[in-house]
Amino acid sequence: MGFNCSGCGECCKNLFLTKDVSEQFKESVQTLLSEFPYEIHNGICEKLKDNKCTVYNERPDICKVDEGYKYFKEEMSIEEWYSMNYSICKTLQGGE
Numbered sequence: 735m736g737f738n739c740s741g742c743g744e745c746c747k748n749l750f751l752t753k754d755v756s757e758q759f760k761e762s763v764q765t766l767l768s769e770f771p772y773e774i775h776n777g778i779c780e781k782l783k784d785n786k787c788t789v790y791n792e793r794p795d796i797c798k799v800d801e802g803y804k805y806f807k808e809e810m811s812i813e814e815w816y817s818m819n820y821s822i823c824k825t826l827q828g829g830e
């Protein structure tokens with residue numbers, strides 16, 4: 735089992751929205767964003783090219799749903815974490 739990412743790339747193009755959606759977990763998210771190593775232009779990560787991550791194997795924890803859970807495990811179960819992330823994906827993809 736693991737997070738089922740479709741690879742749509744929307745999270746890489748909406749880093750501001752991701753920040754807003756995660757407001758309720760502000761401290762943990764701010765820590766992760768403060769360590770984000772790449773430039774963000776209008777919400778788009780500079781490492782996204784042709785809708786693909788060009789540093790996929792070296793991408794930071796904030797880009798990995800499964801890895802990112804370690805920062806939130808005191809706050810929710812893994813099922814709740816996945817559910818929240820699927821909801822964010824759906825919002826970013828224009829689902830609701």
Ligand code: SF4
Nearest residue numbers: 739740742743745823
């Ligand atoms: S928005 Fe969700 S499904 Fe799309 S690339 Fe990001 S994590 Fe994967």
Ligand code: SF4
Nearest residue numbers: 746779781782787797
């Ligand atoms: S480092 Fe890669 S996975 Fe992370 S936001 Fe940038 S393009 Fe997306």
